[in-house]
Amino acid sequence: MSDGQRAHMGPVRVAVIAVSSQLRASLQTLVEGNPALGFLGSAADAETLADCLAGSVPDVLVTDIEPDVSDALKTLFELGHAPPALVLLIDDPDSDWILDALPADATAILPRNAMPAEIVVSIEAVAAGLCVLSPDILARLLPGRKPSHHMASGEPFEALTLREIEVLAMLADGLGNKEIARQLDISDNTVKFHLSSIFGKLGATNRTEAVMLGMRHGFIMV
The missing domain is CATH 1.10.10.10 (Winged helix-like DNA-binding domain superfamily/Winged helix DNA-binding domain)
Known part of the structure; x- marks a missing residue:
């Protein structure tokens, strides 16, 4: 993670871009309900969010924008020296376009219907400089790696009760x-x-x- 992304020791600063006002409100409630997170603002597009933030740069951006408008994120990224980490909510998290559209920094890719706790964990993960990817996406990013329920040692996972x-x-x-x-x-x-x-x-x-x-x-x- 870049030095400018989490230089402070306060809550993780989160901003939201979502077409649906209902989703924006839901994500705002989720963020504001977690003491480890701080809500900066939300909008339906990157340009409006940039105006809303008035120079503030989030640590994490949660968005459900489609790939054909992903370039609009550059408007937000220009607010600081480093782009925020990204939590992307999409209909098909295993889509091939994801591999070309991912920004360079920490990213989480979740289904659009991800549960609240999953979103919170992913926000905290990308804020710490990690990536959250499905096994299928990870397999495509790492040639020769097959998605499976195996540990790093190669031993199969034992099912949880x-x-x-x-x-x-x-x-x-x-x-x-x-x-x-x-x-x-x-x-x-x-x-x-x-x-x-x-x-x-x-x-x-x-x-x-x-x-x-x-x-x-x-x-x-x-």
Whole structure:
């Protein structure tokens, strides 16, 4: 990630471009409801958003614009030395045009009907300089890599249990161990047991990585 993108230590600054006013309002509510995020503004197109921001540059831009108008984003990018990271909501996240349209910086590509928690996790991921891509897109970007439910070691993933999927979904919603235990009516130690099992099956080393791997490999659609 460029030095200018997250130089501050405050909330991740998020702006929205969406044709639908309903989607803009929904994304604004989602961002404003998360203390780790800060909402800068929204508009139906890049030019209007640039006027709305009045010189402010977001860390992350969430947009559902189609590829034929993606050049309009350059208007927004010119506001700063580095473009914001991009969370792109589209009808078909595995479309071939994506490979040519992606900007150089951190990007997430999600289906247009992505759930709120999935969008939040993706915003945080791209703000940290990561990319969020489907296994099919990743396979096309990395020749010789086949999309599969395998760990880096080549070992197949062991399927998560229904309870483990519940716990993983709650992790994606940002719940802590005590809140998970309360909602599932289980003990804190049982939650820790489930987390240990989830981490082992996914090959994750922390909670955020477990959520990202869970989404990437289809164990949860959060």
